[in-house]
Amino acid sequence: MSTLLEVSGVTVSFDGFRAINNLSFQIADAELRAVIGPNGAGKTTFMDIVTGKTRPDEGHILWGDKSISLIGMSEAKIAQAGIGRKFQKPTVFEEQTVQENLMMALRKDRAPLAVLFFKPSKTDFACVEELADQIGLADAFLRVSGELSHGQKQWLEIGMLLAQEPQLLLVDEPAAGMTPAEREKTTAILVDAAKTRAVVVVEHDMEFVRRLNCKVTVLHEGAVLAEGSLDHVTKNQDVIDVYLGR
Amino acid sequence: MNRSFIARNPSVLIFLAILALFTLGVTVLSEGFGIGLISTSFVKVLGKTLCLCLIAIAMDLIWGYTGILSLGHFAFFGLGGYMLGMWLMYERTRQIVVNSLSDGVLPPTPEEVTTGIGNQIFGVVGSSDFPLIWTFADSLVLQLAFVVLVPGILALVFGWLAFRSRVTGVYLSILTQAMTLGLSLYLFQNASGLRGNNGLSGLQNLPGITAPQSVVSLWFFWASALVLGLGYLLVAWIVSGKFGSVIRGIRDNEARVRFLGYSVETYKLAVFTLTACISGIAGALYYPQAGIINPAEVAPIASIYLAVWVAIGGRGRLYGAVIGTAFVSLVSSWFTGGQAPDVPLGFYTVKWVDWWLVLLGLCFVLVTLYAPNGIGGLIDLLKRKRKETDA
Numbered sequence: 358m359s360t361l362l363e364v365s366g367v368t369v370s371f372d373g374f375r376a377i378n379n380l381s382f383q384i385a386d387a388e389l390r391a392v393i394g395p396n397g398a399g400k401t402t403f404m405d406i407v408t409g410k411t412r413p414d415e416g417h418i419l420w421g422d423k424s425i426s427l428i429g430m431s432e433a434k435i436a437q438a439g440i441g442r443k444f445q446k447p448t449v450f451e452e453q454t455v456q457e458n459l460m461m462a463l464r465k466d467r468a469p470l471a472v473l474f475f476k477p478s479k480t481d482f483a484c485v486e487e488l489a490d491q492i493g494l495a496d497a498f499l500r501v502s503g504e505l506s507h508g509q510k511q512w513l514e515i516g517m518l519l520a521q522e523p524q525l526l527l528v529d530e531p532a533a534g535m536t537p538a539e540r541e542k543t544t545a546i547l548v549d550a551a552k553t554r555a556v557v558v559v560e561h562d563m564e565f566v567r568r569l570n571c572k573v574t575v576l577h578e579g580a581v582l583a584e585g586s587l588d589h590v591t592k593n594q595d596v597i598d599v600y601l602g603r
Numbered sequence: 604m605n606r607s608f609i610a611r612n613p614s615v616l617i618f619l620a621i622l623a624l625f626t627l628g629v630t631v632l633s634e635g636f637g638i639g640l641i642s643t644s645f646v647k648v649l650g651k652t653l654c655l656c657l658i659a660i661a662m663d664l665i666w667g668y669t670g671i672l673s674l675g676h677f678a679f680f681g682l683g684g685y686m687l688g689m690w691l692m693y694e695r696t697r698q699i700v701v702n703s704l705s706d707g708v709l710p711p712t713p714e715e716v717t718t719g720i721g722n723q724i725f726g727v728v729g730s731s732d733f734p735l736i737w738t739f740a741d742s743l744v745l746q747l748a749f750v751v752l753v754p755g756i757l758a759l760v761f762g763w764l765a766f767r768s769r770v771t772g773v774y775l776s777i778l779t780q781a782m783t784l785g786l787s788l789y790l791f792q793n794a795s796g797l798r799g800n801n802g803l804s805g806l807q808n809l810p811g812i813t814a815p816q817s818v819v820s821l822w823f824f825w826a827s828a829l830v831l832g833l834g835y836l837l838v839a840w841i842v843s844g845k846f847g848s849v850i851r852g853i854r855d856n857e858a859r860v861r862f863l864g865y866s867v868e869t870y871k872l873a874v875f876t877l878t879a880c881i882s883g884i885a886g887a888l889y890y891p892q893a894g895i896i897n898p899a900e901v902a903p904i905a906s907i908y909l910a911v912w913v914a915i916g917g918r919g920r921l922y923g924a925v926i927g928t929a930f931v932s933l934v935s936s937w938f939t940g941g942q943a944p945d946v947p948l949g950f951y952t953v954k955w956v957d958w959w960l961v962l963l964g965l966c967f968v969l970v971t972l973y974a975p976n977g978i979g980g981l982i983d984l985l986k987r988k989r990k991e992t993d994a
Contacts (some may be wrong), residue, residue, distance in 0.1 A: 408862060416853065448859045450852045461848045467865050469873045473622035581766040 359422065361386050361555050362407065364526055367416030369579075370403060376402040377413070378579035384525065389551035391566045391587075392559045394481075394576035395599065400559045401445070403576070404527050408442045409435040421524070437467060441523035445530045451503030455494050455513060458502055459485045462517035485520070492516035492546060510540035515546055526556045532565045542569045563587075585589035608843050618922055619832055626828040639715045642861060643817040647892045648936060650683035650824035652929055654889035655912070657831045660921055661878035661885070662719035662756035664838050667918035668847065669874045672772075672855025673778030674906045676882045678786045679754035685790075685882030685889035686753055689737060690746035691891060694810035695915075696723045697741070707890030731832035734796030738972050750887040751880045759872065766868040766875070771857070780903045792900035802897025808888050823892050831925075834881055839921055849875060851919075860874045911967050916977050923979025930978065935959065 365544055368375065384390055405411040408420060409432040418427040419448040420438060428433055436442075436566040449458050462476060463485060477485075487494045489571060502513055512532055518526055528547065532540045532569045548569065550556055561568050566573060566587060573590050575582045583593045591594050610878040632640040637789055642651075658680050665671050700719035704711035711719075739745040743992060754888060765778055793799035811817060852860045853867055861867050890896040910927075917928015937943055938959035946953040955962075970977055 410858075431866065432858075433862040433866040435866050436862050442862045444859070448856055450848075450855050450859070453848060457848050460845060461852060462863055469846070469870055472849055472865075473841065473844070475845045477845075517863070531665060589903060 359386055360384070361421065363417070363419045363424075364403075364407070365417050367406060367418065367458070369413050369415045371376060378577055380416070380576075380580055382581060383500065384555050385577065386524070386555060388554060389444045389548065389569060389571040390555070390557045391562070391569055391571055391573045392557060392576060393573060394577060394582075395490075395565060397446075397578075398576040399579040400576055401529060404442060404529060404559065407435075408432060408440060408528060433467070436521065438497065439522075439524040441518040441521045441526050443514050443518055443526070443528045443531065445533065447507065447514050449502045449505075449510050451501070451514045452501060455489060455498050455502055455505075456485060458513060458517055459488055459520050460522035463523040464520065476496070488516050488520055490539060491549075493542060495525060496601075508535050508543075508591065511535065511539075511543065512546065515543075515550075519550060524554050526550060526554060528558045529560065530554065532559055532560065532562055538577070540565060540568075608840055612839055612843055614922055615836065617836055618925070622832050624826055624833075626825065629895050630821060633793075633817070635815070635819055635821045646820045646824055647815075650827045650931075651889050651892070652818065652932055653827035653831045654885045654892070655932050656925045656928045657827070657834050657885040657888075658882045658909060659913055659924040660831075660834055662764070662913045663918060663921055663924035664842065664881075665729040665874055666913060667920070667924065668854065668908065669850040669871065670844050671779040671871060671875065672776045673779045673875070673878075674776045674882075674903065675781075675783040676878065676909055677905035678783035678901050679758060679882035679989075680886035680889070681786070681790075681827065681896065682754045682757065683750045683886030683900075684896045684900070685797055685803065685886075686746050686749040686883070686894050687887040688806050688890055689797075690743050691810065692724060692803050693720065693737065693740040694743070695737045695805060695808055696720050696973045698810055700987040715942040725798065728793040728799050730793075736796050740807050747887075750883050754878050754883035758876045759839045762872045762875040766871045767908070769868075771803065780855060781904070782900050782904055784903045786900045787898045787903070790901065795906075800897060800899075802900075803890075804893055804895040806896065807892065807894040809891070820892065823888065827888050827892075830884060834884075835921060838881075842878070842921075867971050911963065914977060915966060917979025918977065920983075922982070923977055926978050931963070935963065938962075951961045 362382075363382045364380060367380045369377040381404065383401075384395050391402070402411060407427065407515070408539055409427065409430055413428065414535055419425065419441075420427050427438070427487065428440065430438070442591050448566055450461070453461075460481070464482060466472070466473065472531070479557060486495070486498065488539060489498050492515060493515065494505075496507060498508065505513060515531065518528075525544070531543050531547065533598075535543060544565070547558060551567050551571075558566075573587050574584045575590050575593075577595075577599050581594050581601065583590045610637075629641060629646060631637040633646050634643050635646070636640070652696065658676060662673070662676055665673050665676070670822060695721050700723060701711065702721060704715060704875060717733070718731060721733055725731055725733075733740075739749075761779075761782055764944055765775055789795050790797055791800050797803065807816065807819070812819065842850070849860060849865055850870060852863075857867055911926040913925070914930045916925065917923025918970055925948045938955040941956060943955040943959075945955065974980055976983060
């Protein structure tokens, strides 16, 4: 497997506080990875850096086969390059239907003029319907997304990410606030998605991470503390001290 | 879903039909072409109202759909008015000067004509030289192009600077207020080349046209109705498709749109510039009906009124913007025109000329608090009621 994303020696400070401290991290094509860590470990900041929201003070972020540097690229450009992001809170466009939400996310030309004259083809409609089916929202296809339940909104957002056809999916606490049944479905969607692309899941919930059954990276104070299988990292004394022991 | 745009938006057809009926009705009742029930001055009021509805549609596009509360769109409106006003004033003055000079034994030289026009136009600001910005005032085609280009370019430059720095929300609103205030103060100066506080006048007289005002007023009324219809159609089309999805997304959650891969700044700039161009056209149609334009027209308060109209009519629905603007501006001219009867309270007499603004302000507060969807929200309510009874 080749490296899809390589983060090396990245440091970010906010008013003197080092949110990310010399972080190095790699993710391969079609890999499912869980990132865990206590509050303030820098999980969300890590996502902000990769997606272009926050610019690092030091370090390199290289992307894809051609090893393009992502530093200095706009959020929109990074998203177009193939990195999709799901926020902690479900953020869908609540006044628009499930169909409109997915159609907007569909991988198409993003330039204003192209969008203005865009007419969805039969394949586009089929594609969007298939996605709705995949995330279990086929019945709610024409409903305004603000009416959906919390869990359904989370899935819709994941569906929008899939519609973007990214090579890397960054997912921030997808299981937060979900019922056990919803969690199971979310796990299935993510594991399925990771078959064809890399998926990084930031999560608090150990049970959820166990179910993902993948390599785990433990962050602490903005750096990698341990990496390996869940059983491996939970036996690590450092991890027990900073995270699990409390 | 794959039906045509009109079929998906029945309100567009309804609006166009009402506008056509209204235009026909006014024509039939007018002095110029009909039975004379509506005075020429009232035809002008109605025509001007249609122009205000047009800029309200632009305001709804930028504020109601894209979520950018611009409080400076009357700057673009005024610029459009000035651009056409320059040609109207130049050409009419030229004809008068040429006529008066033709009485002499020798035909007037071009220099004499130019000096004559300069004296006529700029005498009030103590000058007779043509400022540089009047270079193309003799060309109707160019000045018409400027009606769109000047507001467009100002919006492009201003918007590029503001959106690129990610200025949003109330800070952007303040910046747009500063822009229109700056323009107004600049135009007030005699050195601005647009006759300072005198502004441009006599715009209701079309050069070379001998038809009476009762007829000319209807020409402008028709033109205003036509352009309003076209503008409505254009904006309704823009907001109906995926572009509309994206700008409503920007309104509701800018960051999400960005992470979907859309360049939010480019979209904002495009909408801001387009609405500025529409505003310019609306202004160019408005001021020949008003007869005069001066810098007070682009004072910050004008753009705030615009926001009030759209809010009262209902943001995010184009007919709402039109209804709110037509209603409030007509009622406003009734109250401030001295036609509204005073209310004697014994100890105090309420004079509407003074108290109308208080009433309007109160309405605005009430709408904001209790009916955030404005008058247009009532129509939504009726639609829902009917759906429920149907079901």
